[in-house]
Amino acid sequence: MKNSILFIPALAAFLVGALILSVDAGVSSSSIKKPSACSGCATSACVCTSICACGADGYDYFAYAPSGVMGDHIHHKGGLMASYRYMFMSMQRNYDGDSQISDADARDDYMGSAAEMDMQMHMLGVMYAPSDKLTLMLMSAYKESSMLNNMMGTTSKMRSSGWGDVTFSGFYSLYRAQANSAHFGLGVSAPTGSIDQRMSNGARMGYPMQLGSGTWDMKPSLTWIGQSGDWSYGSQVSAVIHLDENDNGYTLGDSAMLTSWINRRINDWSAVSIRLTGKSWGNVDGRDDEMPTIQMGPMMGQPMAAAVDPDARAGSSLDLSLGLSLWDTETGARFAIEAGAPIYQNLDGPQLGTEWFLSAGIQMAW
Numbered sequence: 001m002k003n004s005i006l007f008i009p010a011l012a013a014f015l016v017g018a019l020i021l022s023v024d025a026g027v028s029s030s031s032i033k034k035p036s037a038c039s040g041c042a043t044s045a046c047v048c049t050s051i052c053a054c055g056a057d058g059y060d061y062f063a064y065a066p067s068g069v070m071g072d073h074i075h076h077k078g079g080l081m082a083s084y085r086y087m088f089m090s091m092q093r094n095y096d097g098d099s100q101i102s103d104a105d106a107r108d109d110y111m112g113s114a115a116e117m118d119m120q121m122h123m124l125g126v127m128y129a130p131s132d133k134l135t136l137m138l139m140s141a142y143k144e145s146s147m148l149n150n151m152m153g154t155t156s157k158m159r160s161s162g163w164g165d166v167t168f169s170g171f172y173s174l175y176r177a178q179a180n181s182a183h184f185g186l187g188v189s190a191p192t193g194s195i196d197q198r199m200s201n202g203a204r205m206g207y208p209m210q211l212g213s214g215t216w217d218m219k220p221s222l223t224w225i226g227q228s229g230d231w232s233y234g235s236q237v238s239a240v241i242h243l244d245e246n247d248n249g250y251t252l253g254d255s256a257m258l259t260s261w262i263n264r265r266i267n268d269w270s271a272v273s274i275r276l277t278g279k280s281w282g283n284v285d286g287r288d289d290e291m292p293t294i295q296m297g298p299m300m301g302q303p304m305a306a307a308v309d310p311d312a313r314a315g316s317s318l319d320l321s322l323g324l325s326l327w328d329t330e331t332g333a334r335f336a337i338e339a340g341a342p343i344y345q346n347l348d349g350p351q352l353g354t355e356w357f358l359s360a361g362i363q364m365a366w
């Protein structure tokens, strides 16, 4: 784990270095070559956000959000895109409120505690625009999670893996001008992911180890993107609203997020980014009766550990992340990577806090 902790400052140093170099080199919009796919496009006739005045369909990804942002862009009529994105999140310490607590303290009101958790996601997405106003997106993810538990002095690791929920979204263009644009998104997530992942003893794993929400969910979002010379920037506000109750008797907490980013162009095929994300999410409503409870004593019937406690799930956080984006001006391929960590988190504890996260993906547009 030492290596992973060193990774963040290393990436930060690299990105800051690249940013300084690009500023030193005095890259200006006039020195940026128009991608060849954009050459036939007269600036005055185009209605898009990009510097080359062709937007994503001209394979200039400069105005796109960093890797970790979903639904950040729309396409021109007939535009098609396929994407693969890998996401990783590491949790290594328990929190109560905004302070870290020991694993022993995390067991105070329980018999066990989680000491570590890793989550990985392989996200596949496809986008298609039936018109200039509307872009459709279908997305799902294969998830792999592992959690290290400490139950009265003995540690054990549990794992879950499988496909998560499938989200179908529509993004509607509110306006599009040369320097900025805005769109509204509405996603509907179907409960295709399992909420029945079990431990070797047959009891159901805790809420964060399950693969889906078990409910139909609404995912509204509003995105704004702007651009000025070698800088592009944007902001997105989004929410996840879980509708009714799932088959196991609970509803995951709703969440809301506001994220804002700035990209700095390095040359006509790369950019670096910095992003700040604030989010807040609620506790589980109801409870899964097949998650383990304490079997005797004064706490009988209470959740065995915080991971199976519906009232130890809520929180809020402020995350800082740095990214690098590389694209091919000829083929429409983009590679983007982003990594970050919370600079503040306040959790309904005891609850594992996020240590750092990463997302890396490739997109291909036609």
Ligand SMILES: [Cu+2]
Binding pocket: 073, 074, 075, 081, 127
């Ligand atoms: Cu797309």
